[in-house]
Amino acid sequence: MSGLIGIDWGTTHRRACLLDADGALQDERADDQGMLAAAGRHAEAFETLLSGWPRHVPVVMSGMVGAASGWQEVPYLDAGTPLSELGRHLVPLRAAPAGRRVVIVPGLRWRGPGGEVDVMRGEETQLLGALALGAPDGWFVLPGTHSKWVLMDGGVAVRWRTHMTGELFALLGRHGTLAAFEGDVAVPDAFADGLRAAAQGALTHTLFGCRARVVAGDMPPAHARSYLSGVLIGTEWLDTPTRPQQVHLIASAALAGPYETAARHLGVATVVHPPREVHLAALRYLLEAMTW
Amino acid sequence: MSGLIGIDWGTTHRRACLLDADGALQDERADDQGMLAAAGRHAEAFETLLSGWPRHVPVVMSGMVGAASGWQEVPYLDAGTPLSELGRHLVPLRAAPAGRRVVIVPGLRWRGPGGEVDVMRGEETQLLGALALGAPDGWFVLPGTHSKWVLMDGGVAVRWRTHMTGELFALLGRHGTLAAFEGDVAVPDAFADGLRAAAQGALTHTLFGCRARVVAGDMPPAHARSYLSGVLIGTEWLDTPTRPQQVHLIASAALAGPYETAARHLGVATVVHPPREVHLAALRYLLEAMTW
Numbered sequence: 001m002s003g004l005i006g007i008d009w010g011t012t013h014r015r016a017c018l019l020d021a022d023g024a025l026q027d028e029r030a031d032d033q034g035m036l037a038a039a040g041r042h043a044e045a046f047e048t049l050l051s052g053w054p055r056h057v058p059v060v061m062s063g064m065v066g067a068a069s070g071w072q073e074v075p076y077l078d079a080g081t082p083l084s085e086l087g088r089h090l091v092p093l094r095a096a097p098a099g100r101r102v103v104i105v106p107g108l109r110w111r112g113p114g115g116e117v118d119v120m121r122g123e124e125t126q127l128l129g130a131l132a133l134g135a136p137d138g139w140f141v142l143p144g145t146h147s148k149w150v151l152m153d154g155g156v157a158v159r160w161r162t163h164m165t166g167e168l169f170a171l172l173g174r175h176g177t178l179a180a181f182e183g184d185v186a187v188p189d190a191f192a193d194g195l196r197a198a199a200q201g202a203l204t205h206t207l208f209g210c211r212a213r214v215v216a217g218d219m220p221p222a223h224a225r226s227y228l229s230g231v232l233i234g235t236e237w238l239d240t241p242t243r244p245q246q247v248h249l250i251a252s253a254a255l256a257g258p259y260e261t262a263a264r265h266l267g268v269a270t271v272v273h274p275p276r277e278v279h280l281a282a283l284r285y286l287l288e289a290m291t292w
Numbered sequence: 293m294s295g296l297i298g299i300d301w302g303t304t305h306r307r308a309c310l311l312d313a314d315g316a317l318q319d320e321r322a323d324d325q326g327m328l329a330a331a332g333r334h335a336e337a338f339e340t341l342l343s344g345w346p347r348h349v350p351v352v353m354s355g356m357v358g359a360a361s362g363w364q365e366v367p368y369l370d371a372g373t374p375l376s377e378l379g380r381h382l383v384p385l386r387a388a389p390a391g392r393r394v395v396i397v398p399g400l401r402w403r404g405p406g407g408e409v410d411v412m413r414g415e416e417t418q419l420l421g422a423l424a425l426g427a428p429d430g431w432f433v434l435p436g437t438h439s440k441w442v443l444m445d446g447g448v449a450v451r452w453r454t455h456m457t458g459e460l461f462a463l464l465g466r467h468g469t470l471a472a473f474e475g476d477v478a479v480p481d482a483f484a485d486g487l488r489a490a491a492q493g494a495l496t497h498t499l500f501g502c503r504a505r506v507v508a509g510d511m512p513p514a515h516a517r518s519y520l521s522g523v524l525i526g527t528e529w530l531d532t533p534t535r536p537q538q539v540h541l542i543a544s545a546a547l548a549g550p551y552e553t554a555a556r557h558l559g560v561a562t563v564v565h566p567p568r569e570v571h572l573a574a575l576r577y578l579l580e581a582m583t584w
Contacts, residue, residue: 068507069472076508109508116501117508146469146500162504163496164468171463176456177438180361202531203495204455204524208438209408212454215360216368216401216409232496239494 003057005050006283008275009065010122011035011145015276016049018057023284027053028276035064035071042071043097055099060090060286062105063122071095076109076119082155083128087289110159118162123148126250129278131155132285135271139244143233143255145170149240149247163236172207173225181214183222190223191258194230195265203235229258237262245269250278295349297342298575300567301357302414303327303437307571310345315576319345320568327356327363334363335389347391352382352578354397355414363387368401368411374447375420379581402451410454415440418542421570423447424577427563431536435525435547437462441532441539455528464499465517473506475514482515483550486522487557495527521550529554537561542570 003020012034018027029049038045066074074091090103107121123142142148145166150157172178197206210228213219246269249256256272263270295312304326310319321341330337358366366383382395399413415434434440437458442449464470489498502520505511538561541548548564555562
């Protein structure tokens, strides 16, 4: 085995790591050429990302790259698949550039009673990394555009729920009537007010309250963004089916902060795993487990 | 009194009516030159709307025209103000075009215990019209971008809650990840499925479920828009603080349909008042009550 290149290729961002045969990190890169930006020119965007790295090293991609709207649609695995077996289900990229060996990690699909369904792409690889690092069973929270609450049991993602928290925050703050009130600076008191407002339920009403407080003169416009963040993150925490004593957060520093604050408000302990670390751990696991 | 011109000037649309001295409708117009489209050129957009109508007839404007983001900000009245007294609180437009007498109907602001606040602009005039038409006390629902549930008691809007239903529908369907799934045709079964999904609560999760059902192959993409509509309207109905036996809907035909369907699912009776009719009734009330 000649090492491994891993790409976590999401909707808006991507990150690539080059590992040697021992799993030692040789180089890494990240940019904003996610699936949206790379649409229609995936091969070119792929070569740009890996430019100068050895062509004979196999590449493992995870994330939205395998979605219907990605580079090549890869069917979901059922939720019962042990994450330790992901390496057996890697799907070759049909349009792999000449001289490259490229595979995609399949996402997972969960179906519950009553027709409920949920999906993930990319998080399964991050969760594999967390397991490889020794994280125990329990709830894993992966905040983001589509924030996920995943119950891990015996190395299997037995059920999960996705929340549109990040997407709603972006839509309301960028295109909606709340856009006019945006402030760029985080205001901890306004975030806490938003968390408390979320506790009253009725999200569509609470969201309007963000606007009403400003136009009624009860909140400075510069507080609206933090308040909105508190309302949405607070709602996500309150809408979970159970209240665990501890959750594992797989989150960048920017997202870990507000999620830890929300957890403190609710008396929930948190363990934070940086996405880069769990991705690296997953790649090292696959490097050992795979036979190419 | 030489008749009256009324303009209901909202964020995205406006409607103007010309009444003679007896309150008979002489002409009416509507277009999409709402506050967003008319920003920075209100006087020009005003003259275009009224072009050819007599200049000496006084003009009463209601709606977002009086917002901070409108033509002239008009302070809110307190929620305790009887709607029958709105005519005493009309605010002259400072920049009225030469030869015109123009006033703006103030919006209302409600403050509840615990710092809750809500506002309306334009709906107070529609509610006045409904009262003038003999509508009794009770709950009035005004669907739209910012849908309002108003409790009327003795001619006063004693409390209300605004829901961002229409704005969320537009944002998710136009800019969000659900945009890719849009179908233009209403699918009643998908709408009903959305209503049922809403009953499970956890809106940010249920919204993602709309995407998950499509990408998992459990729902045709052309059903997503109706499903999303059912989720959002169902959530609005379920998030109200009380479940009235009957509500008065002040809604265009396009919105009355889905709101009546939601009401039937919950066993709530509805009385529909077209916005045009209640606006005309409000203008006729003001025509009699005002001294210019």
